[in-house]
Amino acid sequence: MSVAPHLALDTGLESLRGIGRERAAQLRRLKLFTVNDLLFYRPRRYEDRRHFHAIGDLQAGQTGTVRGKVLALGVKWYRSHSKSVFELIVDDGTARLHCRWWNLPFMEKYFQQGDEVFVYGKLKTLKPRTIDHPETEVVEAGEDRSIHINRIVPVYPLTDGLPQRWVRGLLWRTLSQFESQIVEPWTGIHFPDLPARAKAVRQIHFPESMAEVEKGRARLALDEFIELQLSLQQRRKNLETHARGLPCRGDNRLIKPFLLQLGFSLTDAQTRVLRELRQDLAEGAPMRRLVQGDVGSGKTVVAACFALMAIESGFNAVLMAPTEILAGQHFQTFQRWFEPLGLKIHLQTGSNKTGAARNSKSKVHSGAEVKQGQFEATRLAPVPALYIGTHALIEAGFEVENIGIVIIDEQHKFGVAQREQLVRKGRYPHLLIMTATPIPRSLGLTLYGDLDISVIDQLPGTRGKIKTFLRTTDKLPKVLEFIIQKLADGRQAYVVYPRVEEADLRTGLKAVTVEFEQLRKQFSPYRLGLLHGRLTAEEKQRIMTAFRANEIQVLLATTIIEVGVDVPNATVMLIENAEQYGLAQLHQLRGRIGRGAHDSYCILLADLKTPQARERLSVLEQTTDGFRIAETDLKMRGLGELLGFEQSGVPGFRFGDLAGDLPLVERARTIAMKIKAWQQRGIQ
Ligand code: ADP
Numbered sequence: 001m002s003v004a005p006h007l008a009l010d011t012g013l014e015s016l017r018g019i020g021r022e023r024a025a026q027l028r029r030l031k032l033f034t035v036n037d038l039l040f041y042r043p044r045r046y047e048d049r050r051h052f053h054a055i056g057d058l059q060a061g062q063t064g065t066v067r068g069k070v071l072a073l074g075v076k077w078y079r080s081h082s083k084s085v086f087e088l089i090v091d092d093g094t095a096r097l098h099c100r101w102w103n104l105p106f107m108e109k110y111f112q113q114g115d116e117v118f119v120y121g122k123l124k125t126l127k128p129r130t131i132d133h134p135e136t137e138v139v140e141a142g143e144d145r146s147i148h149i150n151r152i153v154p155v156y157p158l159t160d161g162l163p164q165r166w167v168r169g170l171l172w173r174t175l176s177q178f179e180s181q182i183v184e185p186w187t188g189i190h191f192p193d194l195p196a197r198a199k200a201v202r203q204i205h206f207p208e209s210m211a212e213v214e215k216g217r218a219r220l221a222l223d224e225f226i227e228l229q230l231s232l233q234q235r236r237k238n239l240e241t242h243a244r245g246l247p248c249r250g251d252n253r254l255i256k257p258f259l260l261q262l263g264f265s266l267t268d269a270q271t272r273v274l275r276e277l278r279q280d281l282a283e284g285a286p287m288r289r290l291v292q293g294d295v296g297s298g299k300t301v302v303a304a305c306f307a308l309m310a311i312e313s314g315f316n317a318v319l320m321a322p323t324e325i326l327a328g329q330h331f332q333t334f335q336r337w338f339e340p341l342g343l344k345i346h347l348q349t350g351s352n353k354t355g356a357a358r359n360s361k362s363k364v365h366s367g368a369e370v371k372q373g374q375f376e377a378t379r380l381a382p383v384p385a386l387y388i389g390t391h392a393l394i395e396a397g398f399e400v401e402n403i404g405i406v407i408i409d410e411q412h413k414f415g416v417a418q419r420e421q422l423v424r425k426g427r428y429p430h431l432l433i434m435t436a437t438p439i440p441r442s443l444g445l446t447l448y449g450d451l452d453i454s455v456i457d458q459l460p461g462t463r464g465k466i467k468t469f470l471r472t473t474d475k476l477p478k479v480l481e482f483i484i485q486k487l488a489d490g491r492q493a494y495v496v497y498p499r500v501e502e503a504d505l506r507t508g509l510k511a512v513t514v515e516f517e518q519l520r521k522q523f524s525p526y527r528l529g530l531l532h533g534r535l536t537a538e539e540k541q542r543i544m545t546a547f548r549a550n551e552i553q554v555l556l557a558t559t560i561i562e563v564g565v566d567v568p569n570a571t572v573m574l575i576e577n578a579e580q581y582g583l584a585q586l587h588q589l590r591g592r593i594g595r596g597a598h599d600s601y602c603i604l605l606a607d608l609k610t611p612q613a614r615e616r617l618s619v620l621e622q623t624t625d626g627f628r629i630a631e632t633d634l635k636m637r638g639l640g641e642l643l644g645f646e647q648s649g650v651p652g653f654r655f656g657d658l659a660g661d662l663p664l665v666e667r668a669r670t671i672a673m674k675i676k677a678w679q680q681r682g683i684q
């Protein structure tokens with residue numbers, strides 16, 4: 001059911017006529033191996049060559065297509081016949097144009113005086129009017145339409161030695177030869193508003209109008225999205241048929257006292273999500289669920305209750321966080337929450353590998369065995385535990401038996417592959433993925449199409465407001481005064497810098513260690529802490545602990561504090577060089593404040609050279625709605641910015657564009673479900 005190429009479309013390009021060894025090698029460099037690859041090679045841009053420029057109107061530096069007659073031509077040799085220039089003079093009645101090619105003397109034989117030619121290129125000089133190495137084409141008698149000129153032409157990405165005209169010609173010929181073999185991939189599905197697949201391929205290469213390019217692209221993008229959705233649904237189906245969920249519903253004996261000692265009651269949204277999680281645990285297949293909740297919505301407590309369900313049921317729970325700082329913070333939080341319940345917590349990071357994790361194999365087993373599905377789960381005695389850690393959890397040395405559930409915090413910082421690796425540490429444990437990055441829906445359906453999604457769409461009510469101010473760099477002294485005033489009120493502050501050690505004078509990027517020395521005196525008597533990625537794990541933990549205990553009032557840091565850090569008394573954040581960051585990242589950073597009852601203040605200090613820079617950042621002044629911010633970010637800076645380069649799970653689309661194609665992604669999902677349902681009925 002996938003896009004299976006007809007055998008002939010599988011033909012290697014080297015066996016096509018006109019493709020020799022050298023050309024085939026060049027095409028391979030562009031990852032073009034078969035006819036199919038070639039047909040779906042996407043032009044990098046298009047050029048409308050139906051409308052000509054008058055030679056007399058062309059300005060220096062201007063690119064255009066002209067049409068005229070060859071007045072004269074000839075090759076000049078120089079440097080004792082080792083170099084040459086071939087020159088062609090074209091006249092269209094408005095002026096003369098000199099076209100020059102160096103060291104291609106054989107060009108002479110392609111033209112004759114009196115020929116009508118199209119010339120496309122960039123005018124280099126006005127006196128005389130000259131274009132070097134233009135694309136040209138001689139109009140042949142009786143030819144009403146050509147491949148390269150007199151139409152909208154595709155312009156392809158190239159590699160050394162491969163001429164644009166040659167690739168375009170190859171596409172033209174290959175398309176004529178193979179177009180009839182491009183079949184509709186989805187039987188029984190029709191798209192009244194979009195071209196057939198074969199036509200879409202033609203429109204991508206040789207469109208009649210720019211509107212056709214978009215129609216063709218949309219059709220091919222839809223096919224890509226359908227294919228992906230089918231594979232996601234297949235993955236889900238495999239899980240459902242091959243694995244049975246471990247019995248992790250629990251009996252409330254730990255959750256009840258936990259909630260009582262918590263000091264606050266759960267929000268409605270938290271309670272609803274917990275109900276959804278528990279329902280998943282009751283069903284047949286292992287849970288695969290994403291919990292999305294904006295910064296500060298209280299995902300950690302939800303994770304805690306979920307872990308308790310597993311522990312109550314006699315299974316171990318594992319929680320993975322993207323940074324040592326966050327893993328350390330979770331470790332402290334869960335110690336505070338769980339140790340009164342008599343539970344054990346282990347920390348597993350790059351620098352802190354508890355022996356307990358490695359020794360767990362030698363722990364005593366109760367011998368009570370629970371049969372479920374095709375697997376046997378052995379209950380661990382005396383008490384199951386919670387393992388918290390970083391990537392270190394997915395390393396080979398880490399083994400824990402009886403993993404009932406796996407929780408991944410801030411999933412957007414991990415790739416899909418890492419998610420799978422951690423899950424494979426157990427036998428199909430339940431998986432809970434948490435993210436604060438508001439994933440735009442198109443992306444969510446793509447990245448997490450195989451997951452169920454819950455949303456914590458409510459912040460705990462006791463929060464103060466967050467006010468955000470955008471300021472130019474010259475306002476720094478005033479901003480510092482403001483911060484000191486807040487310190488005097490008893491609050492704490494973060495100051496965030498883009499670099500660790502060396503400031504970049506050219507770009508004005510500040511470095512946290514440099515500023516630390518500068519600001520120490522200015523903030524006296526308040527105490528400053530310095531936090532960045534080059535400190536050892538112990539140093540980082542020490543600083544965070546001191547900040548949490550209010551022994552440090554101002555934390556100067558790089559963006560390593562971006563995710564998860566939770567210190568409610570810190571209510572001021574100054575972000576320097578704010579123009580450096582994507583909006584979603586700034587929103588994450590800002591999420592470190594506004595976590596307590598006091599009002600919070602986020603000051604974005606930025607170099608606002610252009611109105612666009614100001615407009616972009618001012619989105620943060622106007623809204624704290626993470627979804628709106630993420631959508632804007634996706635549109636303005638693209639996927640990489642939104643997710644960070646850690647994200648390796650985003651499939652590459654040739655025609656699809658997640659920033660603009662949400663309607664197509666949603667449509668693909670519905671279609672894929674229809675196709676799957678048909679398939680299933682066919683099987684039964
Ligand atoms: P995030 O969703 O960003 O991970 P956290 O789980 O760190 O948020 O929660 C932010 C803060 O809110 C923490 O200090 C947490 O203890 C607190 N919190 C969570 N849920 C509630 C609630 N229902 N009422 C009051 N405070 C809460």
Ligand code: MG
Nearest residue numbers: 299300409564
């Ligand atoms: Mg969190």
